[in-house]
Amino acid sequence: QVQLVESGGGLVQAGGSLRLSCAASGRTYNTNAMGWFRQAPGKEREFVAAIAWSGGRTYYADSVKGRSTLSRDNAKNTVYLQMNSLKPEDTAVYYCAAGPTTAIVASGNLELWGQGTLVTVSS
Numbered sequence: 001q002v003q004l005v006e007s008g009g010g011l012v013q014a015g016g017s018l019r020l021s022c023a024a025s026g027r028t029y030n031t032n033a034m035g036w037f038r039q040a041p042g043k044e045r046e047f048v049a050a051i052a053w054s055g056g057r058t059y060y061a062d063s064v065k066g067r068s069t070l071s072r073d074n075a076k077n078t079v080y081l082q083m084n085s086l087k088p089e090d091t092a093v094y095y096c097a098a099g100p101t102t103a104i105v106a107s108g109n110l111e112l113w114g115q116g117t118l119v120t121v122s123s
């Protein structure tokens with residue numbers, strides 16, 4: 001059973017940056033793509049970004065496009081979400097997830113999730 005472990009959350013001022021990491025304990029057909037979601041207090045979980053291990057093609061939600069970069073290190077089975085120009089509305093628990101394709105990851109209809117890491121952006 002592949003496990004996903006997130007790290008890198010914390011408290012940052014508006015305009016600052018954070019880099020989240022998600023390490024996968026292994027690879028299967030069900031982890032060909034990785035992604036990030038977030039859930040703010042009182043809101044539903046929403047898609048943030050996704051990346052394919054092969055080729056590294058990335059997809060972003062409009063809310064983070066231009067401010068965030070998703071990358072991967074195949075050798076370490078780790079993906080990184082670099083978030084810049086953070087806003088208070090970016091405050092949320094960020095979850096790493098995996099799926100067979102980036103489209104499926106973006107849909108959120110997934111079985112494999114991390115435990116989440118809290119990002120708090122102060123104004």
